[in-house]
Amino acid sequence: MCISGNLVEIGEFFLKNFVSLRLCEKYRIRIMQAKIGNKVKFINDDATGIITKVISEKELEIEDNHGFTLRVSLNEVIVIDDNEDIVYTIDNTEYINQTDLRKEKFKSKSKLLDKYKKLNKYKYENTLEIDLHLEELVEFPTRLEDWQKLYTQINHAKKCVEAAQSENIPRIVFIHGKGTGVLKTELRNMLSNTYELQFSDADYREYSTGATEVYLR
8 A cells, every 4th residue: 555554544534535536546455335344443443343334326335343323324334354454435325135134144154153163162062151251252352341341242242152052062161250240141131031941050169160061051
């Protein structure tokens, strides 16, 4: 690239210059269509996310790296690759059919479990061990309000349950810690009310009272 600086500086530069096609061609920034599954970075923030829905020709729905669903305009984000390098800016959106959408969702869920499959619990017991402590889920947990913290933890647990079910994984151990018991209570309510799953205290010798074992089949 011919422009130096971080993504925020580059984004502000293009916004000030109205992101014209001629300017983008000059600095070799490609302008392309937005697709579900694209990884994006917010121009005026350090946050990243994934495009989960095309709302209109000018708006997208994005799930950010904290698990929150946001509605944004095309000019608020830039598509990036896994190394957070700019791939292209967005000039319009591309609608995809439901078959493609299901493929993207399945791919996303599969990747979600990758790091848990590397643990010994899965290798030797065919059980996912998922730590719901915030420092394991977000980069800056202290920046979140209390309700956001709980939402992030429960939302991650939901995604893991659905991903495990899609792969026929029989059990999950959710590590929630002892604490005040709020996360444990909300987690078990979600498992029972949303998914009608059976669960019990995980092995006391291994987790004391700080984990719940869930039976998916």
